Amino acid sequence: MKEKHRGLALFTTLVFIFLLGPLFIIMATSFGDSTVLKFPPEGFSFRWYKNIFDVEMFMTTFKVTIVVALAGNLIALLIGVPAAYALSRFNFKGKGLLNTIFISPILIPGVVLGFTMLKYLVVTFNLPIYTSLLIGHVVLMLPFIIRVIASSLSNFDYAVEEAAMSLGASRLKTFFTVVLPNIRSGLIAGVLLAFLESFNNVDISVFMTGPGVSTLPIQMLTYVENYFDPTIAAISVLLMAVTALLMFSIERLMGLSYFTKNN
Amino acid sequence: MELLSLQNISVAYEKNLILKDFNLHIQEGELISLLGPSGCGKTTTLRLIAGFLEAKDGKFMFKGKDYTRVPVNKRNFGFVFQSYALFPHMTVYDNVAYGLRLRKVDQSQIAKRVQEMLEVVDLKGFEKRFPGELSGGQRQRVAIARALVIQPDLLLFDEPLSNLDANLRVNMRVEIRRIQKQLGITTVYVSHDQEECFSISDKVAIMNKGIIEQLDAPSTIYKYPTTEFVARFIGFNNFIEYGEMHNDGSVVTLHGAEGTRLEVSHRSGHPLTDSMKGAIRPDDLLVATDSECAEGVGGLTAAELASGLNVINGSVKISTFLGRSYQYVVDTPLGEFTVNREMEQPFDRGTTVKLVLPREKVVLVQSSK
Numbered sequence: 001m002k003e004k005h006r007g008l009a010l011f012t013t014l015v016f017i018f019l020l021g022p023l024f025i026i027m028a029t030s031f032g033d034s035t036v037l038k039f040p041p042e043g044f045s046f047r048w049y050k051n052i053f054d055v056e057m058f059m060t061t062f063k064v065t066i067v068v069a070l071a072g073n074l075i076a077l078l079i080g081v082p083a084a085y086a087l088s089r090f091n092f093k094g095k096g097l098l099n100t101i102f103i104s105p106i107l108i109p110g111v112v113l114g115f116t117m118l119k120y121l122v123v124t125f126n127l128p129i130y131t132s133l134l135i136g137h138v139v140l141m142l143p144f145i146i147r148v149i150a151s152s153l154s155n156f157d158y159a160v161e162e163a164a165m166s167l168g169a170s171r172l173k174t175f176f177t178v179v180l181p182n183i184r185s186g187l188i189a190g191v192l193l194a195f196l197e198s199f200n201n202v203d204i205s206v207f208m209t210g211p212g213v214s215t216l217p218i219q220m221l222t223y224v225e226n227y228f229d230p231t232i233a234a235i236s237v238l239l240m241a242v243t244a245l246l247m248f249s250i251e252r253l254m255g256l257s258y259f260t261k262n263n
Numbered sequence: 264m265e266l267l268s269l270q271n272i273s274v275a276y277e278k279n280l281i282l283k284d285f286n287l288h289i290q291e292g293e294l295i296s297l298l299g300p301s302g303c304g305k306t307t308t309l310r311l312i313a314g315f316l317e318a319k320d321g322k323f324m325f326k327g328k329d330y331t332r333v334p335v336n337k338r339n340f341g342f343v344f345q346s347y348a349l350f351p352h353m354t355v356y357d358n359v360a361y362g363l364r365l366r367k368v369d370q371s372q373i374a375k376r377v378q379e380m381l382e383v384v385d386l387k388g389f390e391k392r393f394p395g396e397l398s399g400g401q402r403q404r405v406a407i408a409r410a411l412v413i414q415p416d417l418l419l420f421d422e423p424l425s426n427l428d429a430n431l432r433v434n435m436r437v438e439i440r441r442i443q444k445q446l447g448i449t450t451v452y453v454s455h456d457q458e459e460c461f462s463i464s465d466k467v468a469i470m471n472k473g474i475i476e477q478l479d480a481p482s483t484i485y486k487y488p489t490t491e492f493v494a495r496f497i498g499f500n501n502f503i504e505y506g507e508m509h510n511d512g513s514v515v516t517l518h519g520a521e522g523t524r525l526e527v528s529h530r531s532g533h534p535l536t537d538s539m540k541g542a543i544r545p546d547d548l549l550v551a552t553d554s555e556c557a558e559g560v561g562g563l564t565a566a567e568l569a570s571g572l573n574v575i576n577g578s579v580k581i582s583t584f585l586g587r588s589y590q591y592v593v594d595t596p597l598g599e600f601t602v603n604r605e606m607e608q609p610f611d612r613g614t615t616v617k618l619v620l621p622r623e624k625v626v627l628v629q630s631s632k
Contacts, residue, residue, distance in 0.1 A: 159346050160350060162315055162342070163406075165335045166314075166335055166338075166340060166410075168337075168413065169361075177361075182352055
């Protein structure tokens with residue numbers, strides 16, 4: 001297939017412009033010197049990047065976002081790793097149902113999930129906002145952790161675990177000495193992916209914010225409602241950079257095709 | 264001395280009963296093979312002994328103790344897998360040392376025993392390699408060393424050679440037998456390769472549909488299969504079914520229609536039932552013309568043959584050149600028979616021939632329903 005398709009090439013270029021164009025515009029405007037978002041930008045300065053660090057709310061919500069993403073990740077791992085192991089290694093009644101329940105947060109629209117959690121966690125059970133936010137993010141991260149780890153486990157020969165057991169290792173010992181070292185890259189990829197999912201989340205977080213507790217993406221929304229300066233563009237560029245870096249790490253670890261495979 | 268016994272064991276997988284009322288006794292120091300077609304329950308039996316599977320019913324006794332509920336990691340049995348199942352993140356040394364570390368053996372002892380074992384499997388100098396850097400045969404030798412170094416009370420092999428190429432398979436099975444004898448360790452070996460099982464085992468258990476059809480020394484099975492299934496499995500392609508059976512001690516006679524008879528020399532101790540069939544290999548069955556029969560064939564006189572003793576009339580249906588010999592499929596009133604004969608000029612299709620069954624080459628087997 002060496003034949004050249006001019007039409008196809010043109011079409012592909014258009015798609016790329018459509019997809020990436022806005023990102024370039026944001027990037028360009030973030031370095032502008034004027035006080036409103038403008039394209040093409042006028043002048044060149046880093047003042048909007050500096051401004052991010054001057055707005056206190058950005059810094060506090062950034063901390064909340066990081067804490068929630070990390071703590072939530074840890075909790076999701078504690079639940080997700082045993083769940084993924086059980087789902088991929090054992091046959092039991094209700095396995096299919098359990099699998100569906102664990103994956104369902106991906107299938108249910110985030111807004112619905114967020115609203116439901118607001119209704120139950122905050123209104124009915126009267127949990128503190130911070131706790132509710134954390135629970136919401138754990139639920140959000142779980143499917144990613146479970147899917148990626150289950151996928152790693154399915155590529156790992158169960159006979160190797162049996163070998164360890166036949167040599168005298170208990171199930172737990174086998175898991176830590178044999179299974180874990182071999183699904184490490186999957187584990188890290190799952191953690192990074194879940195981290196991103198939590199870090200960038202808007203639709204669940206928006207219901208779980210209250211006085212003093214907000215996440216960075218929510219703070220950005222609030223900021224845009226009040227100001228229209230390029231600070232928001234500068235933050236966006238930083239977020240894109242973090243996301244791209246993490247995705248690059250995941251790709252290097254196990255290949256993104258991992259997540260498109262049905263498993 | 265009896266080392267282990269499976270008593271009335273049943274194993275079910277989901278709703279299918281794989282083993283039902285299964286019994287097996289193994290003597291100390293012997294190498295016993297479980298041989299059979301896929302789905303016969305041989306791997307299930309092995310995994311049950313290993314402790315990977317639990318019996319639904321029955322008892323597993325080992326060294327006089329009830330092992331039925333002893334978990335796999337407390338059994339001290341070595342297991343060698345078809346897929347080698349080495350720890351991919353550990354070096355050869357660490358793979359072999361794994362079981363010893365779990366047993367809290369001290370470092371210097373571990374180093375010594377790992378070295379010894381690597382010597383036994385001829386892998387000295389490979390300590391620092393990872394499994395990914397080894398060939399299939401080397402990997403399987405690491406797996407054997409890993410299973411042996413813990414000084415297991417029993418060694419279990421699950422089709423250990425089926426991922427290796429043909430030449431290596433022959434070398435490895437000699438190795439396995441050598442190591443097994445050298446260490447005198449009781450071994451259960453599962454394979455679907457007949458030659459492999461026969462060449463290394465003290466005893467072979469031929470399995471079919473969850474039961475042991477015959478358990479004997481390889482040479483005994485080869486010469487004297489006891490059931491139709493075993494006979495077919497080891498290449499007795501021809502079966503003769505006559506009606507009435509008559510036993511006068513050293514000779515058993517089966518009577519067919521119109522005076523035809525089949526006389527078989529009887530082995531003492533071989534149990535006879537009402538539903539026996541004669542079985543014979545294509546190499547042992549003789550095919551002859553009328554004129555050859557007039558001079559006597561295969562230890563039977565012309566008169567005996569003429570009276571219908573150990574002879575079947577038929578016509579050549581298919582003739583195949585096999586190199587050393589020709590193989591004929593002969594159509595007879597008793598069905599088709601396969602027979603090999605070395606000859607210069609083959610019989611043409613449709614030639615009328617006689618099939619002669621030498622008395623000592625025919626084996627009586629229990630017919631399978």
